[in-house]
Amino acid sequence: MDGKPFQIISGEMHPARVPKAYWRHRIQMIKAMGCNTVAAYIFWNYHEVSKGKFDFNTENRNMAEFVQLCQEEGMWVLFRPGPYVCAEWDFGGLPTYLLQIPDIKIRCMDTRYMAAVQRYVTAMAAHVRHLQISKGGPILMWQVENEYGSYGNDRTYMQTLASMWRKAGIDVPFYTADGPTPYMLEAGSLIDAAIGLDSGSDSAAFAQATRQNPNVPSFSSETYPGWLTHWGEKWARPDTAALKKEVSFLLANKKSFNFYVIHGGTNFGYTAGANAFSPSQYQPDLTSYDYDAPIDESGNATPKYHMLRRLIEQYTGKPAPPIPAPVKHISIPSFSMQPAHSLFDYAPKVHASAQPQPMEYYGQNQGFIVYRTKLIGHKSGRLKIWEPHDYALVYLDGQFIDTVYRDGGNWEVQLPKTNSATPELTIVVEGMGHINFAQFMIDRKGITDRVTLNGMTLMNWQTQLLPVDEAFMQQPFPKAVSATKQNGDLRFFTGEFSLTETGDTYLDLSGYSKGVVFVNGRLLGRYWNLGPQYRLYCPATWLKKGQNKIVVMDLHQSTAAAITGFTSML
Structure with a gap:
């Protein structure tokens, strides 16, 4: 940085997973753990809401504003716009209109895919290119694709993506991110881009990056303090002793690194993705993206946060800023629900x-x-x-x-x-x-x-x-005409609760089987009694003083169950 050695200590969060009202708080929390940089995945399908129509303004979609907030808080930015990002996000960030093409091929030089990519690159670059460090902004580096070496080997595709971003006005250093294996680095890296390692956990990983390309720097682009959880699994709780050892290695050796993730947030609506490693396997992700991260789903510092904060202070010799006050949480007394119509009543x-x-x-x-x-x-x-x-x-x-x-x-x-x-x-x-x-x-x-x-x-x-999405739910409810009251009835349940103050809460859906829940018309996400998640995070920004309305659509439930709001996930 300005001719002097600079160690990136980054914490990643995803603006789409965090209500806009909390962006600054979460950035301040990242800074208070001792980080100097914020990394952010940007989800293409969150911004191109329908083919050719981009949205950089509504809800938490203004990425330029997010980057500016980072700069106001004295933080640098690693920008991760894909076009593919993974992130346990629906379709890895790619727009699903691509799937209307029966023989579409993605993440390669399929002309139909690349035409869509070009449209996205043009729009995203125009939105934030003025915020690069070369223009006085905080964006230090720009990632090209993501873990491509785990997917394909089209070198022309990777080079074309880099060229697209350059032509669109992106002039900061590029980096790629791949697992620290020879074949992944060969297929996924670029000759003039820094090598990100997912993860760079020891000297062997960094040596592998040097063997791949000794002419560019390398860093740990994803150091994992937590891990993801699928429906039907136990909550992921990675070993903190191993994390402490890995981060100590990075700090002691002045290696740059990024915590993936420092704060996970929530897969609101239908944004959660899924994994599959065989044709018959399917592992859908939870609505919560808590990730066992240092900053939990609702923005609280965890014991892991305090351990890492002390570790960073120890090795950098710099005291971290004060930790911001936590966001207010509220409990909601149990309130009743009433059965309404069935999904079959729509026509x-x-x-x-x-x-x-x-x-x-x-x-x-x-x-x-x-x-x-x-x-x-x-x-x-x-x-x-x-x-x-x-x-x-x-x-x-x-x-x-x-x-x-x-x-x-x-x-x-x-x-x-x-x-x-x-x-x-x-x-x-x-x-x-x-x-x-x-x-x-x-x-x-x-x-x-x-x-x-x-x-x-x-x-x-x-x-x-x-579709049973927010637009669908704006139509008047049909009159309940279906006579069946049995398992598999696809029944809607409605209820109200009154608040004298708002705050974050966790709505307990443990009395229901499987379905989705709407709060004041907003799709909070999926629930499933398969577990391990039974409470869904509801931010204060979705609530209001006075009467609040909730709608639950359950695939199997025939009788109503009461709902309670708690101040924590567990």
């Missing part, structure tokens, strides 16, 4: 097709999709969905039969015999997050191929789209 447009089509072909990202057909020939027996993406409920003549979950490859249910001459088969599919990493990212939602009954392919489908 959206019907689309006819010979075979089932996934959501994306109709322009829907996630939510729910309903498929119906009449059974001709085989009318009972072994039903198989090829493939259910991601959670399906099967009905026969309106009676719930069973669920089919994508993970594990067991996609069959047994249809019972019926007295109907032409039974109606209904399959409702919930999309639970597009895969965000590795080889199976072409991940459309709904039924992705066909449905068979005893090996016979079922034809002539009627499809209805039910």
